Amino acid sequence: xxxxxxxxxxxTGQGKGKFEDVFKALFKRIIKQDAEKLEYLDKCxxxxxxxxxxxxxxxxxxxxxxxxDILADNQGVHFDMFETEISAVSRxxxxxxxxxxxxxxxxxxxNEDVYKNNKSRNGRNxxxxxxxxxxxxxxxxxxxxxxxxxxxxxxxxxxxxxxxPRNGEVPSELVLPCxxxxxxxxxxxxxxxxxxxxxxxxxEDVACPETVIDLQYVEAALKSW
Numbered sequence: 521x522x523x524x525x526x527x528x529x530x531x532t533g534q535g536k537g538k539f540e541d542v543f544k545a546l547f548k549r550i551i552k553q554d555a556e557k558l559e560y561l562d563k564c565x566x567x568x569x570x571x572x573x574x575x576x577x578x579x580x581x582x583x584x585x586x587x588x589d590i591l592a593d594n595q596g597v598h599f600d601m602f603e604t605e606i607s608a609v610s611r612x613x614x615x616x617x618x619x620x621x622x623x624x625x626x627x628x629x630x631n632e633d634v635y636k637n638n639k640s641r642n643g644r645n646x647x648x649x650x651x652x653x654x655x656x657x658x659x660x661x662x663x664x665x666x667x668x669x670x671x672x673x674x675x676x677x678x679x680x681x682x683x684x685p686r687n688g689e690v691p692s693e694l695v696l697p698c699x700x701x702x703x704x705x706x707x708x709x710x711x712x713x714x715x716x717x718x719x720x721x722x723x724e725d726v727a728c729p730e731t732v733i734d735l736q737y738v739e740a741a742l743k744s745w
Contacts, residue, residue, distance in 0.1 A: 521598060522735065523628045526655040527606065529663040530684030536604055536657040538694040543602045543655070545696055549706050550576050550713075574718050574725040575599055580612050580620070587620055588636050591648040595727035597717050598651040606658030610666045622675050628652035629678040 530536050544551065557573045564571040572593045580603045582590075590599055603609050612619045627634060628650045637645045658666065667676050696702065718727045 521596065521631055521651055522738075523598070523631070523651070524653045524655075524680065525625065525629065525678055526680045526682065527663060527666070528655070528657045528682045528684060529606075529660050530657065531686060532659055534684045534687055535692065535694070536684065539655070539657055540602060540604050541694055542696070545702055546705060546709065547577065547600075548702075549710065554578075572725070574727070576713075576717070577601070579603070580609050582620065584619055584636075585644075587624070588634075588644050588648055591634070591650060592644045592646075594651060595718070595725075596649065596651055596730075597727050598653050601652070601654040603654075603656045604658075605662075606656040606666050607662040609656050609658075610662070613666075622670060622673065624650055624652065625654070626673070626675055626678060628654075 528536065528539060554575050554577045557575060561571055561573065574594050574597050575590050576597065576599050578587075578590065578599050578601050580601060613621050613625070624634065626632075631649055631651060633647045633649050635647050656666075670676055697705070714728070716728055716731055718725050720726070
């Protein structure tokens with residue numbers, strides 16, 4: 521399953537936060553649904569019940585155990601991570617206290633497996649395939665710190681790098697479609713999700729059958745880019 525890993529750098533005050541505005545506008549429904557699912561999971565856990573749902577958005581502060589839960593329950597469906605401060609991503613990935621690390625980023629590129637096995641009674645153990653997309657933004661110094669010592673490891677060449685052109689003291693205004701047009705886009709996203717990601721059957725999230733799509737047109741565009 522193709523993975524998209526994106527880092528956008530821009531100087532302070534050049535509009536990095538606008539990418540988050542676009543993300544929240546387009547994926548408003550998904551973010552809301554995932555928040556409701558997390559509340560449902562917490563309720564089930566408090567009541568001693570077991571529940572499994574598909575989650576498609578997550579933050580960088582996710583724990584290693586929760587990351588494994590998502591990989592185990594998502595049935596091969598990707599989840600997305602968006603973070604405006606890549607400095608926070610650097611702190612998490614370089615911290616050995618049980619969050620995501622650079623290995624997860626690299627293995628997501630080719631949908632490779634990660635392995636977990638510990639004595640926790642409630643933890644999931646086994647091999648789990650990484651289906652994971654992300655987009656991070658940050659200033660040039662923070663981006664440089666993020667990728668420091670990661671060139672030889674192969675992390676850098678898995679990433680689509682981009683930069684925000686300098687717009688002077690005042691960045692260009694973000695112009696989003698009207699709410700009616702945004703709703704039409706969200707409807708299209710929901711249709712794609714139900715076709716290619718997952719559906720809900722009798723209250724259970726079920727991944728859609730695998731679909732083979734010819735992506736040669738993407739390869740040609742990437743080569744040109």
